[in-house]
Amino acid sequence: MLSTRWTNNATANHSTQYSAGSVVQKILFRRAGVTAYYSCGFYCKGKCTSYLFAVLIIKPDYRVDGSPRVVWSANRNNPIKIGATLELTPEGDLVLKDADGTVAWSTNTSAKSVVGLNLTDLGNLVLFDKDNATVWQSFDHPTDSLVLGQKLRHGQRLTQSISETSRVFPRQIGPLTI
DSSP, X not given: OOOSEEEOOTTOTTEEEOTTSEEEEEEEEEEOSSSOEEEEEEEEETTOSSBEEEEEEEOGGGGTXXXXXXXXXXXXXXXXXXXXXXXXXXXXXXXXXXXXSOEEEEOOOTTSOEEEXXXXXXXXXXXXXXXXXXXXXXXXXXXXOOOTTOOOOTTOEEOOOOOHHHHHSOOSSOOEEO
């Protein structure tokens, strides 16, 4: 049976450290051709004092030279710490809670008959119902990048994350909107 609760654990045996200093604790992964794959899980870079729940594109040679690239993140402006949890609740909501139990992010899909979670070969994180119909998907909630096969629909926008740098030096151009 698929686990429905995952904990951000510094000693997890399914964590991978990359040469550029990032760490990925994988929850799901999917091959995207012969030269790369997508993974979703807990991601950090540098000192690893804060983490994102993210979808990443990873090339096999990144372990030697480089780092995975975040293509979507749930909580990019609200990072979590070691001990945080991601849970697919019995009510059908995917909820990310920080180590202290505060909700960092949620799909808000309670009572929508969600039965599972999938990562597609295009890098789309999907919640689905008993008929395998999509209830929620990351492609409908773009962050600051698009992947091959993802479409930016009318009214959707790409926006940069909030960081100390962007607070001090805000971008002069607005977000991309279609």
